[in-house]
Amino acid sequence: MRESRDAPRELFPDPALFGKGSLPRIGLDDVVADRRMRARWRAAQLQWEVSRAVQERLKVAGTAKSELADRIGWRRERLSRALTGHARMSLDDMFLLLEASEASWIGVSQALGAVSPGDSLLGLEFVKRYLTGQLAHTTSQIDQRNEATRSSIQRPGRTPTSGSSGRAG
Known part of the structure; x- marks a missing residue:
């Protein structure tokens, strides 16, 4: 995390509200021509x-x-400066905080408009279809093995423990 006179909070109309409530929709993405400033x-x-x-x-x-600061090995002041936008955070810092606090990256992505709730649902639907297919395949294999076991038990002179020859002794 870098301390900077160009703190992220200074880009917002009310810097004191940084990180509190909904993100103000100012629309600078379309207005600012300078790539660095847009970034x-x-x-x-x-x-x-x-x-x-x-x-x-x-x-x-x-x-x-x-407690969070202790958990990630930061001083309380460093955490405070990061969360209030007084200092820039690196991506590493952001993911560290999200993971340590058990906050949702998907929630952050949705709030930014990077992904929509529908994207998450499509992903879940894909996983559901995959797992349903895997369950059907595994169930079919179990049924085939059970049928083979039943068939071998029903044949006279053959027991499930008698080995490959099918004959005792």
Whole structure:
């Protein structure tokens, strides 16, 4: 995380609200012609949503920020500066915070409009279809083995433990 005079929070109308509530939809993506400035704006939006998700998750879990800081090996001040947008976070920092707080990356992605809830549902539908197919295949194999076992038990002079010849002794 880099401390910067160009802190992410300074790109928003009310810096004191950084990471709290819904991300303000200012629409700078279409207005700003400078690629670097657009990239800074998008990074600040991402940090806002990560900060919001982490703080929301901590609140729901009843976890103190100092506990999260201890868990990831940061000083409390560093965590505070990251979550309030006083300092830029790297992607590593963001994923570390999301994982340690058990906040949802998919929720952050949806809030940014990077993925829609439908995308997540399509992914789940794909997994469901795959697992249903695997279950049907495995069930079929079990049924075939059970039928083979029943057939071998019903033949006279053959027991399931008699070996491949089918004859005792």
